Amino acid sequence: MSIKPLRKAVFPVAGLGTRFLPATKATPKEMLPVVDRPLIQYAVDEAIEAGIEQMIFVTGRNKTAIEDHFDIAFELETTMAGRGKSLEVLEATRLKPGACAYVRQQEPLGLGHAVWCARDIVGDEPFAIFLADELMIGKPGCMKAMVEAYNRIGGNVVCGLEVPASETDKYGIIDPGERDGALVEVKGLVEKPKQGSAPSNIMIPGRYILQPEVMRILETQEKGAGGEIQLTDAMAQMIGTQPFHAFTFGGKRYDCGDKAGYVQANLELALAHPEIGAKVRAFGERLFAKG
Incomplete structure (x- = not known):
């Protein structure tokens, strides 16, 4: 079986972020910081660790901050260099020339439609999908581990995560088959099943490796x-x-x-941060001691 290498990733970032209003009125939710990096940076870093070469951002109106974030900021860098400050902190935001592509989703018609908007750039290749508001932390990173599995078995690979049965109506849920270590055969998928009808408690937390044939299905996919x-x-x-x-x-x-x-993400990652972890922990202990 020939397995095509995974080189491209799609980041659907056109959502309005209404649950975080008014913070997201002028700032994309993907640019909200967790400690000292925006959410989209965590996702791109995870993709780079996994060996992905091209980042495809499916954007919408008022999302230019994402494009600016991964561009060269001449004024900022010139000012910092002139003051003798290291530019190392900005290295992760400077992707290689040609490594970024942007396409606009004009209407909010759902995740499937957002992914389909990237069809011409994806072409006839397998591709990854990252939902940036799903922050996945681990060593190795989630996508790197998924790519290692994909390189063995090919086909389509999604991330799976167990959740309480009471929460299965919030997610896409897997109907599982045979298990082989960390891999579970997927016999079926159900989007947000009604309480008590879910085939399992394994949800898909925003990480996918899919074959390009899914684009042809999405082209005629009806609303769900x-x-x-x-x-x-x-x-x-x-x-x-x-x-x-x-x-x-x-x-x-x-x-x-x-x-x-x-x-919770900000708190836990702040506690693990080498520069501020001790201060945050001491503050938390004082704060909870008062309670």
Whole structure:
């Protein structure tokens, strides 16, 4: 079996971020910082660690801050250099020439539609998808571990994560088959099943490796849950025609599209930060001692 290398990643970043208003009125939710890096930077860093070469951002109105973030900031860099400050802190924001591509999603028609907007850039290659508000922390990174699995088995690989049964109606849920270590055969997918009807408690936390055939399915995909074009529905049609597995990630996941999850991510990563961890921990101990 010939397995094409994974070189491209799609970042659907056109969402309005309404759950974080008014903070996201003028700032993309993907640019909200977790300690000292915006969410989109964590996702791109994860992609680079996995060996991905081209980042495809599916943007919308008021998302130019994302483009600016991965561009060269001449005024900032000149000023910093003139003051003798190191530019090393900006290295991760300077992607290689040609490594970024941007395409606009004009209407908010769902995740499946956003991914489909990148079809011409993806072409006839397998590609990864990153949902930047799903912050995945681990060593190795989630996508790197998924790519290692993909290079062995090919086909389609999604990340799998167990959640409480009471939360299965919030996510795309896997109908599992045979297990082989961290890999689980995917027999079916259900988008946001009603309480009590989920085939398992394994959800897909915003990391995917898909074959390009999914784009042809999305082209005629009808609206599903929430009145949107759902990626899960398109993936479900590929099961049985191509290998399809879930890789269970052993690291941590923070739902940074949720206010509580976002605060938790900031707190835990701040505690682990070498510069500020001790101060944050001491503050937390004083704060909780008062309670």
